[in-house]
Amino acid sequence: MRRLLLALPFALLPLTLAHAADEHDHDHEHGSLGAHVHGVARLDMALDGRTLELELDTPAMNIVGFEHAATSAADKTTLALARETLLKPHGLFSIPEAAGCTVTKQKLESPLFGDKDDDHDDGDADEHEHSEIHGHYQFTCNVPAVLNKLDLTQLFKSFPATQTIQVQLVTPKRQMGAEVRPSNPVVKF
Structure with a gap:
């Protein structure tokens, strides 16, 4: 399954490149693949047999509102609550019961x-770096045929700074890409 997710960006590369041509000029210096744009997240989904995998990549700014190490009590609380929400994928991705x-x-x-070496002396050096949050979720589904849409309503509600999610998905029936927004948070497949 990991192979499938790794192949996903290459399978949809023509779609991504076509979309990149339509992007605003402010993104041209980063390119379209792997660009760190506040408000924009990426979600890859693969369904293979009974296995469902989701990979979420997003700037930390979309999730917690900052990208620096959490030092204040308020930042630490925000980070802990965000982590707790991200560790409840059934609700976050509205997977049908x-x-x-x-x-x-x-x-x-x-x-x-704390996934990388956090040297408190390097705080100033890291101040201008972009922090990402990466979530990987794998499910085993007893009735995978029921999965025919991806509803990201709760993700947008939980993290309102997320304005757009670039979705790429591969299922036994199709491969597709879509751009999802709070006003239209569902991808049908």
Whole structure:
């Protein structure tokens, strides 16, 4: 399954490049792949047999409102609440109960969660760096046929600074990409 997710960006590269041509000029210096743009997140989804995988990549600014190490009590609380929300993927991605999906693996990574060497002396050097949050979720679904849409309403409600999610998905029926916004948060497949 990991192979499938790794191949996903290449399978949809023509779509991504076509979309990049339509992007505003402020993104041209970064290119379209891997650009760190506040308000924009990326979600890759793959359904293979009974296995559903979701990978979320987003600037930390979209999730917690900052990208520096949490030092104040308020920042630490915000970070802890965001982490707790991100570790509840059933609600975050509105996975239908009828699909019988259970989480088999989930992992959150971010320098803000202490996943890289956090040397407090380097705080000033890291001040201008972009922090990302990466979530990987794997489910085993008893009735995968029920999965025919991805509803990101709750993700937008939980993290209102997220304005756009670039979704790429691969299912047995199709491969597609979509740009999802709070006003239209559902991708049907």
